[in-house]
Amino acid sequence: MKKVIICAILLFISTVFHAQSVIGKWKTIDDETGKPKSVVEIYEKSGKIYGKVVEILEAENKNKVCVECSGEDKNKPILGMIIIKGLVKNGSEYSSGKILDPKNGNLYKCFITLDGNDKLKVRGYIGVSLFGRTQYWFRVKS
Secondary structure: OHHHHHHHHHHHHHHHHHHOOOOEEEEEEOOOOOOEEEEEEEEEEOOEEEEEEEEEOOHHHOOOEOOOOOHHHOOOEOOOOEEEEEEEEEOOEEEEEEEEEOOOOEEEEEEEEEOOOOEEEEEEEOOOOOOEEEEEEEEOOO
16 A cells, blocks of 8 residues: 555656656647647757657648758758757756747747746747747647
8 A cells, every 4th residue: 555655646746847847748839820830849868958840730831841941951841850959957947049940940049938837938039038039839738
């Protein structure tokens, strides 16, 4: 009986801590239409945070490539593309990295922070944070 209780407590604690992490899958929302656009999986690699497009929800965009991108991302499929690059944890937010907008090919400075357990504030900007835009992404429940 003690083992069952201990296992239940450990499972609960791990669930609570996992829910308070940016790691996981997030549904992005189109700024103009308000409709779900894609699913981005945020993961950690070598102590930094990255985000990769793992699903495109709009049927007409599933096979699009990033025509406007430069460098190694130019003409690559958006599905599978790493769009969040090299964020570092700084207190309760992750910053000092970049975010790519595959729609226009622009690379912006970025920070992300949790707004509750299942809502992620994503801010891309040029220069200072004042000059940018914020999106809210929503955790995909497994």
